[in-house]
Amino acid sequence: MASTRLKRMEESATIRIANIANRLNKQGADVISFSLGEPDFDTPKHICDAASKAMFDGATHYAPSMGIPELRKTIAEKLCTENRLDVTEDNILVTPGAKQAIFEIMMSVLDDNDEAILFDPAWVSYDPCVKFAGANSVWVPTDPDNGFMPEDVSEYITPKTRIIVVNSPCNPTGGVYDRDVLKQIADVAIDNDLFVLSDEIYEKIIYEREHVSIGSMDGMEERTITVNGFSKAYAMTGWRLGYACAPPEILKGLLKIHSHSVSSATTFAQYGGVAALTGDQEPVSEMVREFRTRRDILLDGLNSLGIRCKKPDGAFYAFADVSDYGTGDEVAEEMLSKAHVAVTPGSAFGESGKDFIRISYATSQSRIHEALERIESIL
Ligand SMILES: Cc1ncc(COP(=O)(O)O)c(C=O)c1O
Known part of the structure; x- marks a missing residue:
């Protein structure tokens, strides 16, 4: 069957x-x-209050597929100020969880038999998303004695490689990539004309270290798709709220899958997302x-x-x-x-x-x- x-x-x-x-x-x-x-x-109370008010005020209908304008604008502002990405709301697609964003990215950029670079070990859902898209994962070993940093990525690039997946801070290792490691990955992506999917869902849960967004590095803005969400930082796993940030022509591809599958993230949950980003941290x-x-x-x-x-x-x-x-x-x-x-x-x-x-x-x-x-x- x-x-x-x-x-x-x-x-x-x-x-x-x-x-x-x-x-x-x-x-x-x-x-x-x-x-x-x-x-x-x-979930912090002020976030629940904002969503519940939105629900009682009638935010119970379909939302625009890209997300409500208030949330897209708030996310873009956060990415500009906190992550040093040069973006506007036109770069933002709101999704039901970061996971849906990752699924849509793989389905949009990968063709049959293409290759995606994953750093081994990697979060459980990247490889299945790559396989759903008909492509294959190429696993790059990491060094447990050096904070699970990846080996020389360039050795694993083939003519079929389309995307490198970066996840810092990392699930499952808790490893955080510093600027030098990210620069090496960025150089490989630029030299080989590849996309980078940067999953930054744990960016706020970081100790004694600085989070760096690879999309803020020189030459990376046109090829980075940054994924983030509300699940971990704001304890909102059940709300199913996340986002992708990418050049508009890439988002157009994601939107095709998005609008024909999930339509949009839940409308009143998105108002909770606005409160999460603009409220007390x-x-x-x-x-x-x-x-x-x-x-x-x-x-x-x-x-x-x-x-x-x-x-x-x-x-x-x-x-x-x-x-x-x-x-x-x-x-x-x-x-x-x-x-x-x-x-x-x-x-x-x-x-x-x-x-x-x-x-x-x-x-x-x-x-x-x-x-x-x-x-x-x-x-
Ligand atoms: C690395 C990583 N990315 C993405 C997700 C998915 O997050 P969301 O709840 O926003 O779909 C998880 C959840 O466990 C995760 O660990």
Whole structure:
């Protein structure tokens, strides 16, 4: 029954772990989840108020496919001032989540058998989006001892390469690319006339480091498609609100897919997006402070147990090398079945993740302490 396109898609390694966790939960076990990809905070009240007011004021009809003008303008202003991109609202397409933007980009720029460059390990949905478009991913290894920075990208470029995917801060490694690394990637993109998809969804969740947008670099404005959203920074995962920023002729392609599939992002949610960007940013700072404290507790704990893990500079994930104990798949399964701690096996993110587990610290300090004790008891 399944289409050829669908058959190219593999089931994620996370599903096996989720199935065991569900079974344990049903049996009444107290499973500590270290596998969540979303902040465990509520959306700040002023954002909910703005969306709810918009809903009661009648923002319950279709929105323009590109997004409501207020939000597109606000996003463009944010990108100019915070990210140093030289853009206007004409460069902005509002999407139901960053994920939809990524899907539309792959479907718009990739032809059958084209190649997309992914840095290994990479977030779980890039490769399926590349495959949906009929293209192939080319995985570039990264160096775990050097903050998971990519190797020489130019070696992996072929006549079929169309796009390089950059994700800083990175899910799953928490790595942050500095200006020099981004400049090397930008040079490869310029020399080979490639697009760059810059997924900046974790830009605000960053510690002791500066976020740099590759689209702000010389020669990159015409070839960068910047993707961002509200899910992580404003704890708005369920709102499904994100955006793509690109030259208008690229957006025209995205819009074809967008208008014939999702039509638009939810209208009243977009008013919440305006409030998120223009309102008080203190809730974001508070959340990031809490994530940093949790990161430090988790890292100290893992290192004192002898589990090798570099301090992540961003996002809310630690990527730990568990090769002393087995593969990431084996360790994740053991941790869940014996300690009732659910983590994500690194293999879900690519071949070079197979010796790792991803630990999401989007859970309270007390649960992190408890999980560390449980892990110690099974080591
Ligand atoms: C790297 C990365 N990009 C994009 C997304 C999707 O975000 P959204 O909720 O805006 O679709 C996620 C969500 O986990 C992510 O980790």
